[in-house]
Amino acid sequence: MKLDRLLRIYALSLYLYPKAFRERYREQLLDAARQAYDERQSGHGRLLLVHLRDSLGSGLWERISTPLRPLHAILLSGAATLVLLVMAVTAQQIVRRQADVRPRQAVASIAARLGQGADEHILQPREEISDLDWLHSDHTFAGIYNPAGEPIAASATLHGAFPHPPSVIFPRIRQTGRTVITWQPENRVRLALTVRPLPNGNYVVAGQSLLPFERRESALRLSFAIAWGLVLCAAGGLFFRRSAPYAPLR
C-alpha cells in the first residue's frame, strides 16, 4: 500500500480524538507517523495497525478526559438508555417465557397419554392453587376442558373448585393458534397457561404460578434501573467535569 494512503487512513483515525486535541496536535501526529513509515523498508501495514490501535486507545482516553458537549451528553445518555431498555425488555421476555416451559411439557405429556387411550381420571385434584406455598413453588397444575370450556378434570383446585379460565379463550385459541396466555383469576394469583386443543374438541390446559418469575423480573428491573442511574451519573460526570484545556500553542 502506498504511504500516502496509509497516512490518509491514519489521518481518518484522528477523528477518534476530541476536536480540540486534533486541532492542536494533528500535524505533529501525522508527521510522527510519516517519519515512522519513512524509516521502515517493510511492515508498513503492521505499523498502520499499531497506529490505529494507538489512536483508538489514546483517542478514547482523551475523549474521557475531555468534558462532553451538551449534545453529546444527551446522545450518549439516550443511546445508553435505549440499549438498557432493549436489554431489560429482552431479559423480561426471556424470564416470562421460562414460565411456559413446564406447562408446555405437562400439556404434551397429558395429551400423549389421552391419545394412548387414558381418560380424564389421570388428573386428580391434589393441590390448592391459592395456597401461598403453591404460588411460590414451581409446581404445575393441569386440567381437561370440554369444547365449551367447562372443566372436566384437574390436578388442582382453586378455592375448592376446578380452575375455570374464561370460556371465551378456548375458541380463540383454536382460531389464532396462540396457545400461551396469562390468566389472573384474582388479585395476587397470576398463572402462565399453556392450552392444547385435542382432536375430540376438548382442551388440555396446564399452568404455573408467575410469582417466582415476577420476583426475578423485579430483581432484573432493579438491576437495570441501577445500571441506568450509573450511566446517567457517568454521562453527567463527563459533562460537568472541569475543563482541562490543551496546552496552548506557542
Next chain:
Amino acid sequence: MSTARTSPEDHLPLTPAVFAILLALADGEKHGYAIMQEAREHVSMGPGTLYGTLDRLLTAGLVVETGLSEDERRRYYRVTPLGRRVLTAETARLQRAVAMAQDKGIRPIEVKA
C-alpha cells in the same frame, strides 16, 4: 497532573510513558518523533500516546515547547528544571525499588519493550 504541584514528589510515581519521555529529553531538546524513537527503547508508544502524554507534561510544567523546525512541521520540546527534578526523584525511587528487589534475590533478565 496540575500546575499547582511544585514538589517533584507530588508527581510520583511516573507512568512508564512519562518516565520514558522525560528520559528521552534529559540530554537535550527533541521533536516528537525523536522522543518516540528513544522512548520505544523502554515502552511501546504510538504518536497519540506520545502527544497526549506530552500535553499533560506541558500543562504540568515538566516540559516546554522550544520552537518549530524550519519547515514548521515539527515542534521541539525541552524538559524544565522541575521536570528534571521529577525525573531525578523517579530515578531514585526506581533505584530503591531495584535495590530492594536485588536484596530479595531478584536478578535482572534481558527485557525488550
